[in-house]
Amino acid sequence: MALIPTFCGKDCGGNACPLQAVVEAGRVERVRYNPAGGRYIRGCPRGLALPRETAASDRILTPLVRTGPRGSGAFRPADWDEALAITARKLGEIRAEHGPHAVMSFSGFAVTGALHGTHVLLTRFMNLFGGSTRLTGNYSNAAMLFTLPYLLGSDWIHSGHDAATMRRSRMIVLWGANVLETRMGAEMDRRLIDAARQGARIVVVGPRRSFTAERTGAWWIPCRPGTDAALMLAVLNVLSTEDLLDRPFVDSHCVGFDRLERYVRGQEGGPACTPGWAAEICGAPAEEIVAFARAYAAAKPAMLIPGYSIQRVFAGEEPYRLTVALQAATGNFGAAGGSTGASNRLLPLPRVGRLGIPPAAPQPSLPIVRWPDAILAGRAGGYPSDVRALYNLGGNPVNQGADITKSIAAFAKLEFAVSHEVFLTPTALQCDVLFPAATALEKEDIGLPWGGNYLLYKPAAAAPRGQARSDYDALWELADRLGFGAAFSEGRSAAAWVERFIALSEIPDPDAFRRTGIYRGPAAERVGLAAFATDPEQNPLDTPSGRIEIASDRYRRETGFPAVPTWQQPPAEEGYPLRMITPKSRHYTHSQSNFIRLSGRNAHALTMHPADAASRGIREGDRVRVFNARGEGRIAARISAEVMPGVVSLPEGIWVSLDGEGRDRGGSANMFTATGGTAPAAAAIMHGITVEVCPTGS
Numbered sequence: 001m002a003l004i005p006t007f008c009g010k011d012c013g014g015n016a017c018p019l020q021a022v023v024e025a026g027r028v029e030r031v032r033y034n035p036a037g038g039r040y041i042r043g044c045p046r047g048l049a050l051p052r053e054t055a056a057s058d059r060i061l062t063p064l065v066r067t068g069p070r071g072s073g074a075f076r077p078a079d080w081d082e083a084l085a086i087t088a089r090k091l092g093e094i095r096a097e098h099g100p101h102a103v104m105s106f107s108g109f110a111v112t113g114a115l116h117g118t119h120v121l122l123t124r125f126m127n128l129f130g131g132s133t134r135l136t137g138n139y140s141n142a143a144m145l146f147t148l149p150y151l152l153g154s155d156w157i158h159s160g161h162d163a164a165t166m167r168r169s170r171m172i173v174l175w176g177a178n179v180l181e182t183r184m185g186a187e188m189d190r191r192l193i194d195a196a197r198q199g200a201r202i203v204v205v206g207p208r209r210s211f212t213a214e215r216t217g218a219w220w221i222p223c224r225p226g227t228d229a230a231l232m233l234a235v236l237n238v239l240s241t242e243d244l245l246d247r248p249f250v251d252s253h254c255v256g257f258d259r260l261e262r263y264v265r266g267q268e269g270g271p272a273c274t275p276g277w278a279a280e281i282c283g284a285p286a287e288e289i290v291a292f293a294r295a296y297a298a299a300k301p302a303m304l305i306p307g308y309s310i311q312r313v314f315a316g317e318e319p320y321r322l323t324v325a326l327q328a329a330t331g332n333f334g335a336a337g338g339s340t341g342a343s344n345r346l347l348p349l350p351r352v353g354r355l356g357i358p359p360a361a362p363q364p365s366l367p368i369v370r371w372p373d374a375i376l377a378g379r380a381g382g383y384p385s386d387v388r389a390l391y392n393l394g395g396n397p398v399n400q401g402a403d404i405t406k407s408i409a410a411f412a413k414l415e416f417a418v419s420h421e422v423f424l425t426p427t428a429l430q431c432d433v434l435f436p437a438a439t440a441l442e443k444e445d446i447g448l449p450w451g452g453n454y455l456l457y458k459p460a461a462a463a464p465r466g467q468a469r470s471d472y473d474a475l476w477e478l479a480d481r482l483g484f485g486a487a488f489s490e491g492r493s494a495a496a497w498v499e500r501f502i503a504l505s506e507i508p509d510p511d512a513f514r515r516t517g518i519y520r521g522p523a524a525e526r527v528g529l530a531a532f533a534t535d536p537e538q539n540p541l542d543t544p545s546g547r548i549e550i551a552s553d554r555y556r557r558e559t560g561f562p563a564v565p566t567w568q569q570p571p572a573e574e575g576y577p578l579r580m581i582t583p584k585s586r587h588y589t590h591s592q593s594n595f596i597r598l599s600g601r602n603a604h605a606l607t608m609h610p611a612d613a614a615s616r617g618i619r620e621g622d623r624v625r626v627f628n629a630r631g632e633g634r635i636a637a638r639i640s641a642e643v644m645p646g647v648v649s650l651p652e653g654i655w656v657s658l659d660g661e662g663r664d665r666g667g668s669a670n671m672f673t674a675t676g677g678t679a680p681a682a683a684a685i686m687h688g689i690t691v692e693v694c695p696t697g698s
Contacts, residue, residue, distance in 0.1 A: 005517020016447025061466025108395025118394025168337030256551020334533025
C-alpha cells in the first residue's frame with residue numbers, strides 16, 4: 001500500500017484541500033484526509049469521492065464525435081488523431097473566413113491549479129490562436145470584484161484575513177455565508193466551530209437556517225433574498241441614531257461616511273432606513289434588527305464574513321459596499337479578529353511559479369452571464385462579434401449559466417462546439433467533438449488554495465483511464481496542428497512545468513513538499529489592510545483620498561449610480577410570488593459531482609415553508625410544478641421551516657433533463673434564472689428569482 005498526497009482542485013471554495021490517495025496494486029482504493037494538513041487544513045467529503053469519479057462506469061474514455069442532432073446524445077467513438085484533426089480543421093476554417101473572434105472562449109474554473117487550471121489553460125491557448133470573443137467576470141463574485149476597487153482602490157486584493165484570526169473574534173457575522181457547506185477555505189469550518197466553542201457569538205443572516213447555523217448554534221436573523229442592503233442600512237441607522245459608531249475610526253479612515261449617514265437618517269429626501277422600514281422589506285423583526293445592531297457594536301472585535309450569495313442578486317453591487325461600511329462603522333476594519341468586510345480569500349499565496357497567459361491584441365468581450373445572448377443576437381443585436389464556434393474548458397455553461405432554454409438555443413445556432421469532459425454533461429451533449437479529460441487523481445499539479453497561506457502538491461496517483469488525457473496535453477497537440485504548439489508549451493511537458501514552478505517558488509525543501517504534499521507560509525494570522533487600519537496617514541489606501549471611499553464620486557461618474565450605497569427595490573413579476581434561492585450543496589461541487597446519487601433526507605428537492613406549502617395543497621414528498629416566464633420543472637417538495645415564508649430553496653448543480661415539452665425533470669435551478677445581470681456590473685443574478693409552485697395536477 002502506498003499513500004500519495006493529492007487534492008481535488010475543484011472550484012468549491014476550498015480549491016486545494018490536502019488529501020491522501022490510498023493506492024494498492026496501482027489502483028486508488030480510497031482517499032482520506034492528509035495528516036500533514038494538521039487539525040485545521042482538511043478536505044471535505046466531496047474530495048473523498050474522487051475515486052468514485054475516476055472509476056465511474058459512465059465516464060468518457062475515448063474522443064467522441066457527434067452523429068445526431070445537438071442534445072440527442074448520439075456520438076460515435078473516434079481516436080485522438082481524428083478528433084484533433086476535425087477540431088483543428090473547423091477552428092482553422094472559421095478563423096480564416098471570419099477571424100479568430102468568431103470563436104467564443106468559455107474558460108471555466110472547474111479545475112484549479114498552477115498548471116492545470118482550466119481558465120488559464122484555455123485563455124493561453126486562445127490568445128495564441130489569435131484571440132477570441134472573451135467572457136469577462138464570472139458567475140461567482142462579479143459584483144464584488146466590480147465594487148471593491150471603488151472602496152479600497154487596488155488594495156482590495158489584500159483585504160482578506162487568515163481563518164486562524166477567528167480565534168480572536170468575540171462575534172462572527174456570517175452574512176449570507178454558509179461556510180460549513182460551501183467551504184470558504186479549507187480551514188474556516190473548523191476554525192469557526194472552535195471559535196463558537198470558545199465563546200464567540202455566531203450570527204447567521206440569510207433567508208434560511210442553514211446547516212452552518214444549526215451546527216454552530218447561531219443566532220439566525222432571517223432576511224429575504226435580495227434585501228440584505230436594506231437590513232444593513234437599518235443596522236447603520238441604529239448605530240448612527242444611538243451613537244454607537246466608532247467615530248474616531250470613521251473620521252480618520254473614511255471619506256463620505258457622513259453622506260451615507262445622512263441617507264440612512266432620511267436626510268437626503270428619502271425615508272429614514274429605520275429598523276421598522278427594513279423589517280417590512282427584509283422580514284426580520286424590527287426589534288431583532290435593533291438587538292443585533294447593539295450587540296454588533298458592543299462585540300470587539302467582530303468579524304463580518306459576507307458570502308457571495310448576497311451579491312448574486314438584483315443590485316448586488318450594494319451589499320459589498322455596505323459590509324465594508326459596517327466594519328468601518330464599528331471600528332472592526334483591519335483589526336485582528338475583525339475583517340474588512342470584503343472576501344476572506346483576498347490575501348497573497350506563498351510564491352510559486354504558474355502557467356502564464358501571453359499577451360494578445362485587443363479582443364471583443366462581454367459579461368459572462370450574457371454569453372447566450374451574444375451568440376443569438378450577434379453584432380445586429382449590439383454584441384461585439386458574430387460567434388460561430390465555442391470552445392469550452394472547465395465549464396458546464398448550459399447547466400450552470402443562466403436561462404437553460406436560451407443556452408440550448410444558443411448552442412443550436414453554432415457551427416461548431418468542442419469541449420473537454422469527464423462525463424456527458426448537458427453542455428457536452430450540445431458539442432460536436434468531446435475530448436476525454438483526465439481526473440484530479442490522474443494529473444500532477446500544485447494546488448492554490450482559497451486564501452490560505454499554504455501550497456499543495458500532488459503527483460498522478462493513477463494512470464489516466466482509457467484514452468483520457470490532461471487538458472494541457474490535449475491543448476498542446478491541438479496547438480501543434482494549428483501552428484503554435486511550440487509557443488503554447490515552450491518546449492515543456494506537464495512534468496517539466498511543475499518542476500519549474502517549484503524551482504521558482506519560495507519552498508525551501510522541495511523534497512519535503514513532494515513527500516508531504518504541503519508547504520506552509522511563515523505567517524499564520526494575517527489581517528488584511530492592518531497597516532492602514534493602524535496608521536492611515538503612513539499607510540494610505542490606493543484610492544483618490546487614500547481612505548475607504550464610503551461615498552465614491554468616481555463610482556457615480558463612471559456608473560451613473562449614487563455615490564453612496566442605497567436601497568434598490570428588486571422588481572416583481574406578476575404571477576410569481578415566491579423568491580427562489582439556489583444555494584450550494586455540501587454533497588456536490590457545482591455540477592461536477594452529479595455522479596453521486598443521493599436519497600432520503602439528502603435527496604435533491606425544493607424546500608418550501610410549511611405555510612406556503614399548505615396554501616397550495618402541497619405535502620412532503622409531492623412532485624410539484626415550479627415555473628416562471630423562463631422555464632418549468634418538476635421536482636419533489638421538502639417542507640421545512642428552515643426557509644422563510646415566501647422563499648423556496650433549490651440547490652444548484654443538478655443536471656437538467658428535459659422532456660419532449662421542454663420541461664425539466666432533473667431539478668436544475670437555472671431553468672428559472674435570467675441572463676440580464678445586475679447593474680452596473682452585469683453580474684449574475686442567481687438568488688431572489690421570482691417563481692410559482694403548485695401541485696403537478698394544477
